[in-house]
Amino acid sequence: MAKKKVSIRQLERCPTYLRFLVSLRNSGVYTVSSKQIAQMMDCSEEQVRKDLQLVSPTKARPGRQRNVVELIEYLKTFLGYNNINEAIVVGVGHLGGALMSFKGFRDFGLEIVAGFDIDPTLIGSKVGDKPIYCISNLDEIVDELNIKTAILTTPREVSQEVVNKLVNSGVKAIWNFVPVHVDVPDDVVVENIDFAASYAILSHRINKKRNK
Amino acid sequence: MAKKKVSIRQLERCPTYLRFLVSLRNSGVYTVSSKQIAQMMDCSEEQVRKDLQLVSPTKARPGRQRNVVELIEYLKTFLGYNNINEAIVVGVGHLGGALMSFKGFRDFGLEIVAGFDIDPTLIGSKVGDKPIYCISNLDEIVDELNIKTAILTTPREVSQEVVNKLVNSGVKAIWNFVPVHVDVPDDVVVENIDFAASYAILSHRINKKRNK
Structure with missing residues (x-):
């Protein structure tokens, strides 16, 4: 299965399929067709079949009912x-603190184990049950806890400097909530979650409706 | 300009262009070529030219230097x-509270003016300088403040019920931070900001690197 080629859009849709299937299962519905999923997702049946073929070892045929519980596992x-993938949050401001106490991450296999900041009033305190450390201890703690994933929520002026520290400490995946481009070496991946890009779409769509 | 057709991906890229151009201007750089922008964005020069043509009344030619300040305004x-678009936050939990105090929204023309919740310990208090009201007062306050945009950060079990209330009160744009699909009438737009979808991409890319 690892050999199949997957697009960004397909990857993005997978969590949505998962949520839909979990809500079906929770309502006591145990079989579903590609057509039903397509209606919910507002897309074509063919797309759903292609997407689910990526993740599942059995081939989907038009009209075939699929096992909901099995699809959830796939x-x-x-x-x-x-x-479960353990991660740290770097920059415990409003957003960083909120992400540290956000319970939804566990649903997709992410567990935040600690926060880092430079503010002496934060260092040594906790958010939920998670400790906040001084950024000067990053290297030793990342090494000790064997952390490979960091969530970046620093002020934008220092984000590249912090990313360099993270890369030096051995972090390989950076989930970037800061609206700036950061440079990393080839063996490190960055995924940006961009509030501005998402809001741009909402704003454009509402303006289009208004001008109709 | 309103007539040009624009894709979701183009819209998503616009805030990134804007940030790059603002950082150029702040460093005292006042002209830029499509090639330079393409290098920063890690995409083709042709794509940059097409994207900027969407927003600007002047046609870009290969190799031409463009005025940074002018492009920022376009x-x-x-x-x-x-x-500036005023919005409310519905559901003042960890994430909702963080969004209410997040200062970055003003950069893209969004201003949060109030929060709504059902928790009596929150109602009447403030986040930053923004009041938290009881959700039972939604109709009158949305009407009074002439609010058309709501940020949804409720628990997922109640999100559809809250969306129905928002639609009834006259809200036309919902920025949904809750990982569930919500149904709205045709004259209302929803844009989902999906942490799970973004994390799925990071997770997949890091796994691909590991398996190399």
């Missing part, structure tokens, strides 16, 4: 949600 | 950032 395995 | 106007 999707979770494909998305890596069955292996 | 992008801001295109994205509607020059008209």
